[in-house]
Amino acid sequence: MHICMDARPAVLYKYTGIGTYTENLINSLVEIDKQNIYTLFWNNNEIPKPFFRKNIHIQLFPKNAKEISDQVYIPKLLKHFQPDVYHIPQNGLDMPLNTSTKCIVTVHDIIPVIDPESCGVSYYEKFAERLPQVLEQSNHIITVSNASKNDIIEHYHIDPSKITVIYEGKNKIYKPLNPSRVKQYLKQKYHLSESYILYIGGFNKRKNVKNLLYAFEKFVKKSSSSLKLVLLGNGKEVESLKKMCADLKIEKQVIFTGFVPDSDLPIFYSGALFFLYPSYYEGFGLPPLEAMSCGTPVITSCYTSLPEIVGDAAVCIDTKQVALFSEHIERLYYDDDLRKKLAKKGLKQAMKFDWKDCARETLKIYQKIDSGS
Numbered sequence: 552m553h554i555c556m557d558a559r560p561a562v563l564y565k566y567t568g569i570g571t572y573t574e575n576l577i578n579s580l581v582e583i584d585k586q587n588i589y590t591l592f593w594n595n596n597e598i599p600k601p602f603f604r605k606n607i608h609i610q611l612f613p614k615n616a617k618e619i620s621d622q623v624y625i626p627k628l629l630k631h632f633q634p635d636v637y638h639i640p641q642n643g644l645d646m647p648l649n650t651s652t653k654c655i656v657t658v659h660d661i662i663p664v665i666d667p668e669s670c671g672v673s674y675y676e677k678f679a680e681r682l683p684q685v686l687e688q689s690n691h692i693i694t695v696s697n698a699s700k701n702d703i704i705e706h707y708h709i710d711p712s713k714i715t716v717i718y719e720g721k722n723k724i725y726k727p728l729n730p731s732r733v734k735q736y737l738k739q740k741y742h743l744s745e746s747y748i749l750y751i752g753g754f755n756k757r758k759n760v761k762n763l764l765y766a767f768e769k770f771v772k773k774s775s776s777s778l779k780l781v782l783l784g785n786g787k788e789v790e791s792l793k794k795m796c797a798d799l800k801i802e803k804q805v806i807f808t809g810f811v812p813d814s815d816l817p818i819f820y821s822g823a824l825f826f827l828y829p830s831y832y833e834g835f836g837l838p839p840l841e842a843m844s845c846g847t848p849v850i851t852s853c854y855t856s857l858p859e860i861v862g863d864a865a866v867c868i869d870t871k872q873v874a875l876f877s878e879h880i881e882r883l884y885y886d887d888d889l890r891k892k893l894a895k896k897g898l899k900q901a902m903k904f905d906w907k908d909c910a911r912e913t914l915k916i917y918q919k920i921d922s923g924s
Contacts, residue, residue: 552921555634555652557625558591559612560641561599566813568837569659572695572719573640574599579720579910581607587917590632592625621645635921636690638913643685643692644677653920656685657693660834661702662757669757669832683707690920693717693913695835696856715916718860719835720906724814725844727898728821737822740815741808747779748880749823749847751816752830752838754786759829759852759870761795766829766876768799774881781806783819820845825883825890828852829870836860840904843897848890850879864900865893 558577564570578601581589585606593602594612602609610628625645629637629652636653639646643656663670663678670678686692686707692714694700700714737743748767754760760782767780782792782805789807796802811819820826826842828851836857839849849865851857858867866883870876883890 552636552917553588553590553632553634554636554638554917555590555629555632556592556638557640557645559594562593562595564641568719568835569641571722571837572657572659575720575722575906576640576910576913577601579906580914583907583910584914587914590634592628622647622649626650636917638917642678642682643689644681646685646689648684648688653690654688655691655693655916655920656689657695658682658686658699658703659695660699660832661706662832662834664706665702666757666832669755691715691916693916695719696833696859698856698859699834702855715912717909717912717916718904719837719840720904720909721840721844721901722906725817725820725841725901727846728817730821733818733822736818743779743781743806743822745777745779746824747781747806747822748884749781749783749819749826749842750828751783751819751826751841752828753784754782754788754792757830757832759831760788760792762870762873762876763827763829764792764795764799764801764805765873766870766880767805768801769873769877770880770884771801771804773877774884776884777804778824778884779804779806781808781819781823783808783811783816785810816841817845820847823847825850825893827880828857829876830854830857831871833857839865840901844901846894846898848883848893849897850876850883860904861897862900864896 560569561574581601581604588606590608593609598609626647626649629650636655638655640657642658646654663675667675686709694716697716700716703709704711752758796805820842825848828839831852831854833856839851839861842849851865852870853867866879868875868879
């Protein structure tokens with residue numbers, strides 16, 4: 552079987568869920584599958600080492616090519632290579648509409664439709680216009696949670712048999728680390744020596760970071776604790792969030808780190824007293840899975856895919872209710888036994904999610920669509 556895939560999202564959407572999905576799926580596919588032929592569309596001259604295999608061909612794109620490539624250049628390539636299936640992993644929006652090749656799309660979520668304010672106007676318009684065509688014309692749809700599958704069915708009335716749920720996986724770097732080494736590293740590189748709780752996951756509106764700050768402020772005032780709240784990452788919203796912290800008089804206890812390399816994320820997870828993820832819409836939700844993989848207790852939202860991913864191994868609450876959110880921060884802060892219990896259950900839950908399993912199940916879909924069954 553000859554499989555063609557648009558691998559460009561691994562670079563174009565790096566540090567996002569789609570970029571992580573694309574990179575790990577390809578790496579796992581080429582690791583487990585030595586028989587089938589892969590042609591990967593790539594727009595970066597720096598080709599990852601896992602791609603250097605006998606059964607992989609890299610098709611480089613012009614650096615300035617995007618829209619014209621998707622609807623003009625890609626159909627020509629597909630006609631030239633004649634693959635059995637073509638997989639588009641970034642919500643399928645760039646799926647060529649004038650090709651006879653069997654197409655499989657991964658639709659991670661339909662957030663722009665459900666929550667238009669969470670994305671830019673141009674992306675919303677593109678999403679709203681193209682997604683119905685993609686869902687209709689694709690040969691099969693992969694999505695990453697039952698919550699996302701249900702949303703697609705509810706909003707677009709797609710036959711459920713056309714959609715397969717395949718969970719994402721945890722990266723091998725996320726695992727429990729030596730506490731003393733973690734503490735020493737954080738102190739030396741980030742000047743962080745105090746006890747802290749952690750947030751990772753972006754700052755747009757649906758991530759619900761403002762309620763996290765409100766809940767933390769209530770906890771600090773009630774407890775007089777010196778606990779720090781550490782928020783990782785960059786974003787245009789950070790400055791307004793810093794001002795909010797100043798208005799709430801918690802700026803000395805809230806730390807915005809800015810950009811942190813992937814290699815340091817397991818260290819931050821492992822060093823945290825617990826992890827908070829108050830997002831009210833996710834297609835999957837990698838950060839809680841990463842935290843559990845590091846043995847870090849988790850408080851997360853009871854919305855969309857998050858309860859599905861964490862199971863009973865995390866505290867799932869309505870994070871739109873600030874008082875309730877603050878109460879659970881307080882409870883987990885003071886309850887050592889509960890933190891130990893959640894850490895243990897989280898490690899067990901995280902074992903259910905593996906990128907190689909994701910690759911195996913995806914390969915089955917390729918085979919199913921190729922055979923016409």
